[in-house]
Structures are given as structure tokens and as C-alpha cells.
Amino acid sequence: MIGALSATLGMITFGAVVVGVGLILLGEYRRAFFRDPRAVMTLEVFTRAGGGAGPGYLAMLLLLVGTVFILMGLAGAVTVVGIVVLDLFHLL
Numbered sequence: 001m002i003g004a005l006s007a008t009l010g011m012i013t014f015g016a017v018v019v020g021v022g023l024i025l026l027g028e029y030r031r032a033f034f035r036d037p038r039a040v041m042t043l044e045v046f047t048r049a050g051g052g053a054g055p056g057y058l059a060m061l062l063l064l065v066g067t068v069f070i071l072m073g074l075a076g077a078v079t080v081v082g083i084v085v086l087d088l089f090h091l092l
Contacts, residue, residue, distance in 0.1 A: 008076035015069030022062030029055045 033040045044054040053061070 004080045005077065008073045008080060011069050011073030011076065013073075015066045015071075015073060018062055018066030018069060020066075022059050022066055025055060025062065026059035029059055 029040070044056070047054045
């Protein structure tokens with residue numbers, strides 16, 4: 001039971017770290033865009049032509065993946081706590 005709770009807390013922590021990195025990357029991308037929009041658009045065009053994804057796309061992907069990890073961790077934590085509460089009620 002402690003292992004399951006630790007795993008869910010680990011997923012929440014990992015998700016928060018991924019969201020934090022995504023926000024930092026998105027902030028840097030925004031700052032670079034407002035500093036020199038033409039250079040950022042050129043970078044986007046070259047990465048799309050090369051078959052890759054631009055930094056803005058990667059930042060949004062990190063935010064999405066991090067949010068999914070946080071939600072899965074929260075669902076797991078609620079499930080584990082629910083099982084413990086049900087076991088306690090069965091003891092009464």
C-alpha cells in the first residue's frame with residue numbers, strides 16, 4: 001500500500017517537473033519571439049521543413065504530458081485512499 005501511494009506521489013511530482021520545464025521553455029520561446037519575431041519564425045520554418053517540431057510545439061507537448069501525469073497520479077492516490085477507507089469501514 002505504501003508502495004502504491006509512493007508511486008502515485010512520484011507520478012504527481014514527475015508531472016509537476018515536466019509542467020515546470022514546459023512553462024520555462026514556453027516563457028523562453030515567448031521572450032525570444034518578442035525580441036526577434038523573424039528569427040523565431042525562420043526557426044519554426046526550418047524545423048518544420050526538416051520534419052521536426054518547433055520549440056513552441058515541444059513546450060505545449062510537455063505541458064500536456066505533465067498534466068496527464070498529474071491527473072493519473074491524483075486518480076491513483078484517490079483510488080488508494082478509497083481502498084484504505086473501505087478497508088477501515090469493513091473492520092468496523
